[in-house]
Amino acid sequence: DTGVSQDPRHKITKRGQNVTFRCDPISEHNRLYWYRQTLGQGPEFLTYFQNEAQLEKSRLLSDRFSAERPKGSFSTLEIQRTEQGDSAMYLCASSPRGGSYNSPLHFGNGTRLTVT
């Protein structure tokens, strides 16, 4: 168990640019989640995959955001035309079969995005 891995750890970008983050979940976990955490707040749910299927998307996930999980392994989160309000920590988590209330979420270290 090498844990949930996220890349990059930090990303600084100019407003209007596109960015993409990657998450590698724990290998036997079939569920993968993306959360966003802004300063002074708890994480907020963005989206959730079961295997390769994106089963839920939060209203926070505007049309500038897109997430994929090809082949049910790693996942990418892309933000197009970034805005300063997108500056946050983007957390990825995974869990085994059973769901987040039966099994604890295993979080990665996050990707800190700064939009200038």
Next chain:
Amino acid sequence: AQTVTQSQPEMSVQEAETVTLSCTYDTSENNYYLFWYKQPPSRQMILVIRQEAYKQQNATENRFSVNFQKAAKSFSLKISDSQLGDTAMYFCAFILSGGSQGNLIFGKGTKLSVKP
């Protein structure tokens, strides 16, 4: 809509002493799960303890225990024999049973400092 409130932005405790972190939540549903997650500085968020709403018995995990008061919608975390490694942000979280798998609702967190 469900909400989670942590009314203590920051707390401190002396090493080896006991501290209680408060959490209240609001829901009209009867079946749900409650969690405390710990986020150490620059490290991954990890699950501390979990409570099923249908269980009257308070959950315990070594030095960590909860006081779950369902009628009052209160879910406090007690840390006994505090250790320096307990220094972290602590997030209370809620999820409906049978509902969204990913939509853990987090409070804003309590920053706990354990002083030597």
